[in-house]
Amino acid sequence: DIQMTQSPSTLSASVGDRVTITCRASQSISSWLAWYQQKPGKAPKLLIYKASSLESGVPSRFSGSESGTEFTLTISSLQPDDFATYYCQQYNSLFTFGPGTKVDIK
Amino acid sequence: QVQLQESGPGLVKPSETLSLTCTVSGASISSYYWSWIRQPPGKGLEWIGYIYYSGRTNYNPSLKSRVTISVDTSKNQFSLKLSSVTAADTAVYYCARVPGAYGDYVTPDYWGQGTLVTVSS
Numbered sequence: 026d027i028q029m030t031q032s033p034s035t036l037s038a039s040v041g042d043r044v045t046i047t048c049r050a051s052q053s054i055s056s057w058l059a060w061y062q063q064k065p066g067k068a069p070k071l072l073i074y075k076a077s078s079l080e081s082g083v084p085s086r087f088s089g090s091e092s093g094t095e096f097t098l099t100i101s102s103l104q105p106d107d108f109a110t111y112y113c114q115q116y117n118s119l120f121t122f123g124p125g126t127k128v129d130i131k
Numbered sequence: 132q133v134q135l136q137e138s139g140p141g142l143v144k145p146s147e148t149l150s151l152t153c154t155v156s157g158a159s160i161s162s163y164y165w166s167w168i169r170q171p172p173g174k175g176l177e178w179i180g181y182i183y184y185s186g187r188t189n190y191n192p193s194l195k196s197r198v199t200i201s202v203d204t205s206k207n208q209f210s211l212k213l214s215s216v217t218a219a220d221t222a223v224y225y226c227a228r229v230p231g232a233y234g235d236y237v238t239p240d241y242w243g244q245g246t247l248v249t250v251s252s
Contacts, residue, residue, distance in 0.1 A: 026192060059238040061176075068225055068242035069176065080240070112176055116238045119189055120166070120178035 027051055027115050029123035037131040044100040046126045048113035053094060057117040060089055060098045063125075064109045072111075073098065103128070133157040135226050135243035143220075143250050149213040153226030153243060160184055160202060164229035165209045166239055167200060169222040177222075182209055183233050216250045223247050 028051040038044050048058065056076040061069035071080045073089040076096055086101045100107055108130055113123040139151035153165070166181035180190035182200045190198045194213070202209040213220060223245040231237030 055236075057236045057238075063176075068245055069239075070242075071238065071240050074238050075236075114176075114178075114238060116236055119191065120168075120181075120238070122168075122176040122178065125175045 027054060027118055027121050029113055029115055029121050031111075031113055031123040031126050033126060034124065035127045035129065037129055038103050039131045040103055040105060042103045042131075044103050044107075044128060046098045046111055046113075046128075048096045048098070048123050050094040050096075050115055050117075054115040054117035056091060057115060058089075058091065058096045059114045059116065060087075061112045061114060062107075062109045063112065069112060100128075133228060133241045135228065135241060137224060137226050137243045137246040139246065139248070141247060141249060143216055143248060144252050145217055145250055146215055149211070149216050149220060149224075149248055149250070151211045151224055151226075151246065151248070153209050153211075155207045155209075155228070158228070160207045160209065161204050163231060164237065165200075165202065166227045166229050167211045168225045168227060168239070168242075170225070170245070171219075171222045179211065179213075179224075181229055185233070187233065218250050221248065221250045 030049045058076045060073040063069040076091040077089040090097045110125045110127045134156045164181045167179040182188045197214045199212040225245045226243045227239035228241040
């Protein structure tokens, strides 16, 4: 089974900050990695697929990158609507979600 | 506009079978994969399994012995059955669309709003 880890588990930031979240896979998943945003009481929303492809309608301040089995979600300038929990998910072999990173207000 | 809606009992007794249905509107279920994902209160997301519209399934190995996912193309619905439930199965259950042909590498895009299922006597 492929395991996913995320760091940090919680991140405190201010509006306008550049935010980076890291996700690591326990083995190669090629580029089959997605990022989701979830707000309390809501379903997850797809932001990024195939490691760096932006889902339609998602603001360009969100971006994804990869290096081997390490993947990064970057928010270039944090907006009030971005305070949420972010999950990475591999889909190279079945599906596995990371444990999540909560972005809260500093 | 693709919409998914989960339905089923909100309370299930321990050792019984949890049954949920996802009704899809705005798209035909006779294409793509369709998935179930759950989230215990205050915790992260756990993939349960998915079904291709033709009926082929894949399940989370940790739940495989208790899970059955089926599809009813005539009703544009797919369903989840989870047997021998315990309190650990208490969660919000989401259904989701996974857009792709059989064998493609694809991830969920449209999700239902989720339904809370509590396991308690």
